[in-house]
Amino acid sequence: MLKSETDWEGWRRAARALVLTGVEPDAVTWSVGGEPAPLPDADGGFHVPRALVSLASQAIQARDADRFGLLYSLVWRANAGERLLENETDPDLSLVRRMALSVRADAHRMRTNMRFLAVPEDGGTHFLGWYEPRHFVLPANAQLITRRFSDLSLSIVTPDGAAHWDRSSLLFGSGLRHVEDDEALQAWWEAHRGSLLEQATPDVSVPEAESLDEVPRPPDRPALGPVVLHTKPDPALLRSAKDASTCRRCPLYESATQIVFGEGPPDASVMFVGEQPGDQEDTIGRPFVGPAGQIMDRAMEEAVIDRRTIYVTNAVKHFKFTPRGKRRIHQTPEVPEIQACNFWLDVERTHVRPRLLVLMGGSAARAVLGRSVTISRERGRPIRMQDGQAVFITVHPSFLLRVPDAAAKAREYQAFVRDLNAIRALMTAD
Ligand code: URA
Numbered sequence: 001m002l003k004s005e006t007d008w009e010g011w012r013r014a015a016r017a018l019v020l021t022g023v024e025p026d027a028v029t030w031s032v033g034g035e036p037a038p039l040p041d042a043d044g045g046f047h048v049p050r051a052l053v054s055l056a057s058q059a060i061q062a063r064d065a066d067r068f069g070l071l072y073s074l075v076w077r078a079n080a081g082e083r084l085l086e087n088e089t090d091p092d093l094s095l096v097r098r099m100a101l102s103v104r105a106d107a108h109r110m111r112t113n114m115r116f117l118a119v120p121e122d123g124g125t126h127f128l129g130w131y132e133p134r135h136f137v138l139p140a141n142a143q144l145i146t147r148r149f150s151d152l153s154l155s156i157v158t159p160d161g162a163a164h165w166d167r168s169s170l171l172f173g174s175g176l177r178h179v180e181d182d183e184a185l186q187a188w189w190e191a192h193r194g195s196l197l198e199q200a201t202p203d204v205s206v207p208e209a210e211s212l213d214e215v216p217r218p219p220d221r222p223a224l225g226p227v228v229l230h231t232k233p234d235p236a237l238l239r240s241a242k243d244a245s246t247c248r249r250c251p252l253y254e255s256a257t258q259i260v261f262g263e264g265p266p267d268a269s270v271m272f273v274g275e276q277p278g279d280q281e282d283t284i285g286r287p288f289v290g291p292a293g294q295i296m297d298r299a300m301e302e303a304v305i306d307r308r309t310i311y312v313t314n315a316v317k318h319f320k321f322t323p324r325g326k327r328r329i330h331q332t333p334e335v336p337e338i339q340a341c342n343f344w345l346d347v348e349r350t351h352v353r354p355r356l357l358v359l360m361g362g363s364a365a366r367a368v369l370g371r372s373v374t375i376s377r378e379r380g381r382p383i384r385m386q387d388g389q390a391v392f393i394t395v396h397p398s399f400l401l402r403v404p405d406a407a408a409k410a411r412e413y414q415a416f417v418r419d420l421n422a423i424r425a426l427m428t429a430d
Helices: 008-020 050-059 067-079 091-113 138-148 182-199 235-244 279-284 291-302 335-352 362-369 397-402 406-428
Strands: 116-121 124-130 153-158 161-165 170-173 270-274 311-314 321-324 327-330 356-360 382-384 390-394
Touching: 008 067, 050 067, 050 091, 067 091, 091 138, 116 182, 124 182, 138 153, 138 161, 138 170, 153 182, 161 182, 170 182, 235 335, 270 335, 270 362, 270 406, 279 327, 291 397, 291 406, 311 335, 335 362, 356 362, 356 406, 362 390, 390 406, 397 406
Parallel strands: 124 153, 270 311, 270 356, 356 390
Antiparallel strands: 116 124, 153 161, 161 170, 321 327, 382 390
């Protein structure tokens, strides 16, 4: 009797004791959901190749009722001296390999497709992720994800259960069968947060997280800073964002984790356009949540611009980077990539119809004006385009992060705040 669908430690303990006391696979019935039955005392050597243990730790997460017995029969045969892993045609081993493959694919989907909704909580932000897994991949992947975002408070909600991370402990509790939209997820969280956390418990029996890592693991990321409040999405914009998620207009989709569409109120009077998502935006699926977003948020606060009232997007919607060891180094998008992505910027502009477009940096200016722009020469004042659209050019916030000298950095930051003050004046002008 295993405690849960992913009771890896329980299964290992039982398999070892049963093999060592000679209990044949056909004599064992495996089930889930109760207190473990007493196991026979077992002494002695137990010989199973490491690769088989690793395969089992993945296959045990498969949503297949027969997996425990199947895995036990493989362990039984390996312990009896059969050179199982060398037999490419063994039907049971093939089945387990297919299970493990499907689990790894699901784990990969979970890590790359899950978007986090930022909800305000206790003066900070809690991130809520929703995923409907094909297999029982939550416990092992919650470990990986929380290790990567150790400084964030977050929950991952699935129909099988939910994982909660409060920056120090990982607890598992009940999940949510179906989520209509972000608003429903947030409402459920706000209504049940107290009891969900109270009932949640640690899981000491999670399958090894490392054993999932045959799929490429995104590099370790620094923790995120404060992230924008997520505003209620507009259905038409949401549909466009969904269409954009399968965009193949340029090759950048191939290495990016996901598309990062713009966000903000669909009737915002101002649209801020950056260059492209960075490393953290690519992981979370939201624009300007990493270091550039944090400095932009700080400057906006000083200029008394409420980020919840503006629409924020990028000229290019996929992260362009070169891998360097564990890190992903930002690369400036090329003109054809900017031109290809203009399709989506136009979609956003058509939906939102902002009175003012703020172009932050050269790529945004190139996307909207169709020419190269010397930012220092054209920044700081509104310009009217031929079609009547008002635009305002300023620096990209990541430029502020790159200024090496502290005094120059402070000057540039103040110049950015001045530009934002001018933008606020334009926002509030009749
Ligand atoms: N830089 C950008 O241009 N956009 C982002 O979303 C983040 C960093």
